[in-house]
Amino acid sequence: MPIGPDAADKTWSKHTRRGEWMIWGGWFALAVVFVLSWQVMNERTIWAFVEDAPRQGADLLSRSWPPRWDYLGNLWQPLWDTLNMATLGTLLGTAMAVPLAFMAARNTSPSLLFLRPVALFIIVASRSINSLIWALLLVAIIGPGILAGIIAIALRSIGFVGKLLYESIEEIDETQVEAVRATGAGQLQLIDYAIVPQVLPAFVGMTIFRWDINIRESTILGLVGAGGIGLQLQGSLNTLAWSQVSVIFAVILLTVIVAEWVSSKVRRAII
Amino acid sequence: MVSAVAPAASRRWRRPPVFIKSRFWRIAIYGGFFAYLVMALWSIDLDWTRIVQGLDRGQRFIEGFLTPDFTSRWRDIRQGMVESITMTVCASVVGILISIPIGIGAARNIAPWPVHAVCRSIIAISRAFQEIIIAILFVAMFGFGPFAGFLTLSFATIGFISKLLADDIEEVDEAQAEAIRATGAGWWQIVNYAIQPQVMPRLIGLSLYRVDINFRESSVIGIVGAGGIGATLNTSMERYDYDTAGAILILIIIFVMLAEYGSSHIRKRVQ
Secondary structure, three states: OOOOHHHHHOOOOOOOHHHHHHHHHHHHHHHHHHHHHHHHHHHHOOHHHHHHHHHHHHHHHHHHOOOOHHHHHHHHHHHHHHHHHHHHHHHHHHHHHHHHHHHHOOOOOOOOOOHHHHHHHHHHHHHHOOHHHHHHHHHHHHOOOHHHHHHHHHHHHHHHHHHHHHHHHHOOOHHHHHHHHHOOOOHHHHHHHHHHHHHHHHHHHHHHHHHHHHHHHHOOHHHHOOOOHHHHHHHHHHOOOHHHHHHHHHHHHHHHHHHHHHHHHHHHHHO | OHHHHHHHHHOOOOOOOOOOOOHHHHHHHHHHHHHHHHHHHHOOOOOHHHHHHHHHHHHHHHHHHHOOOOOOOHHHHHHHHHHHHHHHHHHHHHHHHHHHHHHHHOOOOOOOHHHHHHHHHHHHHHHHOOHHHHHHHHHHHHOOOHHHHHHHHHHHHHHHHHHHHHHHHHOOOHHHHHHHHHOOOOHHHHHHHHHHHHHHHHHHHHHHHHHHHHHHHHOOHHHHOOOOHHHHHHHHHHOOOHHHHHHHHHHHHHHHHHHHHHHHHHHHHHO
């Protein structure tokens, strides 16, 4: 290996010169984009309000303290509705997600050319729209109430459960399918005995995980009129009853923590 | 031997239960869940006349979705999209910049315990409340518009990135830190030469994933007044302008898909 006379002058560097320029250029581009975005975003910002914010915050805090704990009595029924919205929505969404996932998975799809793209599109569309937006649409269509919330939660859950389920169907061990097929099993028996046992723990795990997320989301669906504790939140916000808002926040926080705890316990027991 | 075979011949094989092996608990848990379902379904009060009325609207909405109208409200749509995108960019950059020191501080293996405790509680607070609730508070403090949305998304980004970064740092290979320490490196040098190279690819991946989430969220928080395309969507729904609402939904789906594919593509190249 010939060593050139200039080898001694070279110092070690992590990247080539070209690579260094590219990295530098990337960071510079990011900085430019950030500064431009900042300017465009704040075109209409009223800085007087921003400067005033600490005082506003202190004011809010003083209004919401002490919380009106006797308001708690009005919250049990909405809380029950919230729980039902999350649970029934999860069940409905999961029920629709299962056939979609089987259609979307490459190894179980009945038609790769037609049904698979359709199923994938439904999954993507459901995932890209937040449940609050679904609720906004459904409240306009079927009217305010818990049903709109259930369907909103269900529509958002389809994408989540569908995506995770079809990915885990695609990742199954094909040898087990082969073994069951060798016994002369039909297509449905194949799914029942070779595929379902492999994906079932993951499926139950993701359903419960989604339920936990849905509890979180169903607490705020009422903001657009879809029932549950969010409805009380909306009412209290509109009447500027901040001492009730703080009670509602406390209840929501507690519910979310309990749901997360339950979901992690159950998932640990299953997986 | 014989006694074992004889009853087996008269018995058919039965598939063992999937989850709960104990017969008593299986019946109790499934029965309890069924009873809950009945109660939950019972408590939904349906207003059939409203739903039948709504079907007509639902049809008009689907028509609006199929014949989206991008042109007549194009200026509002563009304004909303620009706000959403700039909010996403600014909140991601600022949120990630703040979450790196907090993430380092929250890692037990490199931070002293008071710093660890403070940083972990910041993360817990940021993760406990969902974006919408934070947005309500920030809108009340900072006034309507994308600035409140920017703060909301930054705050949510901190909880997400810091937690995952801290967990990642806690799982680094200690041997490399030991090796760097043996050269006489100080704390900063250990972080820079032993920790950073190990967590950097994942940090970049998480950041891109968060950009994707921030865009999704930016389309929602507008509903409570924090700027972005959600505000435009809310307005057009309230005006029963379904053609425009359909156009906005299509734009959201396209942008979310672009963000998702873009971010997963870059993540694959980086890792």
